[in-house]
Amino acid sequence: MGRKLIDLVHISKSFGNNLVLDDMNLYIRENEFLTLLGPSGCGKTTTLRIIGGFETPDKGKVIFDSEEITNLAPNKRQLNTVFQKYALFTHMTIEENIAFGLKIKNKSKAYIHDKIKYALKLVNLEGFEKRMPDSLSGGQQQRIAIARAIVNEPKVLLLDEPLGALDLKLRQDMQYELIRLKNELGITFVYVTHDQEEALTMSDTIVVMNQGYIQQIGSPEDIYNEPENAFVADFIGDSNIFPAIMVRDKLVKILDTPFPCVDKGFGENKPVDAVIRPEDVTLTEPEAGILDGVVTHLIFKGVHYEMEVLANGFEWLVHSTKMYPVGTKVGLFVDPFNIQIMNKPESEDEEATVIDE
Amino acid sequence: MNKKLLAFPYIVWAAVFILIPLFMVAYYGLTDKNGSFTLANLASITTKEHLKALWLSVLLSLMSTLICLLLAYPLAMILAHMKVTKTSFIVLIFILPMWMNFLLRTLAWQTLLEKTGVLNNILHFFHLPALEIINTPYAIILGMVYNFLPFMVLPIYNSLIKIDPNVIHAARDLGANSVQTFLKITMPLSAPGMISGITMVFVPALTTFVISNLLGGSKILLIGNVIEQEFTQAGNWHLGSGLSLVLMLFIIFNMVITALFDLEGEGNAL
Structure with missing residues (x-):
């Protein structure tokens, strides 16, 4: 250019x-x-x-x-x-x-x-x-x-x-x-x-x-x-935005569960926001993922199924081509590369717009 | 079916107060005192006296229409660019005089313009020359413009506010300066408003006899006065109706011409 x-x-x-x-x-x-x-x-x-x-x-x-x-x-x-x-x-x-x-x-x-x-x-x-x-x-x-x-x-x-x-x-x-x-x-x-x-x-x-x-x-x-703040993550496409703690480089605690990630330079034990896209959450057999949950909603969207999975008190939005009926116990796995860490919003305009939980 | 029933009172109204009188005008206009068919009443428009009155009527109403257009267009543009709250206030001020009786308003002008009237007293107080326009055609034009101006402003205003501001922006964006934008975009797009404004001013101005009676003295005869006199003084309903018919045909002819002109300028029907 x-x-x-x-x-x-x-x-x-x-x-x-x-x-x-x-x-x-x-x-x-x-x-x-x-x-x-x-x-x-x-x-x-x-x-x-x-x-x-x-x-x-x-x-x-x-x-x-x-x-x-x-x-x-x-x-x-x-x-x-x-x-x-x-x-x-x-x-x-x-x-x-x-x-x-x-x-x-x-x-x-x-x-x-x-x-x-x-x-x-x-x-x-x-x-x-x-x-x-x-x-x-x-x-x-x-x-x-x-x-x-x-x-x-x-x-x-x-x-x-x-x-x-x-x-x-x-x-x-x-x-x-x-x-x-x-x-x-x-x-x-x-x-x-x-x-x-x-x-x-x-x-x-x-x-x-x-x-x-x-x-x-x-x-x-x-x-x-790589959205830089919660607003961008929320506005562009569907996303799960979590309040999280950056324990140290390459390790983030989401919903009290430690997740390996690839981000660095946020400091130690720092509150951050973590974004995980619904298509980046892989559903597995129970106990085979990083944490376990139960499917609570299921919608057929054409290209994929959209599911909500209750895990650690949070409704995770998940897109998958494989269907899990409501009530199924599943494991959730996220590739470290697919977790995006963002600084907490510093002003109102950087916050996610509240549409759903 | 029910809806048609609702229109019934209007149909009765239209028949009694519009169609029958029109038919009677046509009947009287096309017959003589013995009730036999004649075109003499229509043909009497060609007498020198009547032609003169018609010509003066056309001239004065054309001038009033032109003055109304020139006054109304800028005003309508200003109104169209204002915020809605302010607009309704100004439109109200504008319409307010219309709530008073037409005769009263015209009589007021008579009092204002008289040789020893209010205006001249004020001018005299400031040692300015007196205004002598009462009983002249100028006073008639003044009365026409004053009375009919709102009928020009409102249709133009309505057509102006319908223009999408982005259309104006588009013209500027494509390189037109404000004058070019006005001539090529704003004016043609407000043509329907101008046409109906012109009709709504020209037609009543052409047929008025009250304004010319009150402000023109008895010396200046417009075609409206001639017709009025045939009915009220000469008692010749046949001649009065005949002249009315001619005037009606004249107006219809003019409106058709205007519509055709608009067709060419606009590229679509009225």
Whole structure:
């Protein structure tokens, strides 16, 4: 990946008394697919709108291609946005919609004509030139919105939950479409979503946000396998989060049971949080694992069975392709490599959101 | 079935107070005093006096409509950008005068504008030249604009708040400056509101006779005054009805033209 293209330096923004972003620092590299991921109200859309020029930060600077653009109007920025719910111009044909930006820039008719053809081909909607936006399905409208943005050859494409209004199947198709587009165009994508699966599927880099603070920046693998705090662990995928004691390097006490692990450098007898993904818990014969438990819930999920196992007073969430009926006594085993140790949350935004026990 | 039953009182209402009177206007307009069919009442619009009144009516109502549009659009934009709580307050202030009787409001303007009226007294106090617009077409335009402005503001306001803010952002994002965004996006998208505003101001302005009676003196005859006089003074219901029919056809013709114009500008039906 290339050099820094966008640099957000000490950005703060509040609406009234509501602090949305607090001293945020983030850079985006050229050619990167970066996703801002978090629950609603975490500041991800505000971040995107600050980059797009629709909001001005209270404090801090926005650097684009080594030039400060903090107070530059949106129409002067070399980037384009794909809005939530498409925001097509309903009084214009598809052709006129796509041509809008090019006409403003006084491009020649032939150039505009070629660009429209190219863009419609790119989003697989050839022959839609004369249609009106209202006559298109949601997925088609979204692709037109993308076409309308990319004909302007922006250096960066900003996407604000573009798939939020589509149904599941279409959303998955569009995810692949977006990855393909990004590879063909070779430009930077900044993507906002609250859907962790979408983020994991498409991104080079994920920025997990909560309550106006960045929780973790990393590749999808990093974020999933090595969450840095309880919030990230909880927000990305299913997880078992335990209060634990780091006895010494490579040994953690979870629910009063010592588990070997691979983490080091936390000190001795230090309270920490431990994360174990449900698919990393292996069910065995009783006494054959590290501790024993009883299956209390069983749900068939298609790819796997989801079970809850009561062991040492904690309901463990377990995913397994093998089925154990409710009431079965089982042993639980966890590979040391699959235990992720995290520091205790230092502030409210780092805590796991309470959804279930 | 039940729902249809609920509409029954309205059907009776419409028949008694809309359809039958309309039919009677048509009957009177197309017959002479002996009750035989004639087109003479319609044709009388071509007399010099009547054409002059119609022309003046069209001119004054067009000007009032234009002034209303120019005043209402910025106001509607300001309203559309405000927070809801503030908006309802301002809309209330705006609608408040409409709760007072139309005649009363127009009479008030008469008192204000008179040669020795309130406005001129104030101007005189400050040694400023007196305003002499009472009994002139300007006073009529003033009365029309004052009375019909809310009918222009509300439809435009309604069409403006329906525009998704992201559509405006999208235009800016694609490189349009604020003027281009206004001309190419905001205005066309609010066209339906403007069209209904124009209709709602132009039609009553064209047919009014109260405003011209009160603020124009008896010298300035609009087509509304001509028709009124046929009924109340000349007692010629046939001629009055005939002229009313012509005016009605004229308005329908204008609305069709407006709708067609909108069709071209908008790309979709009204």
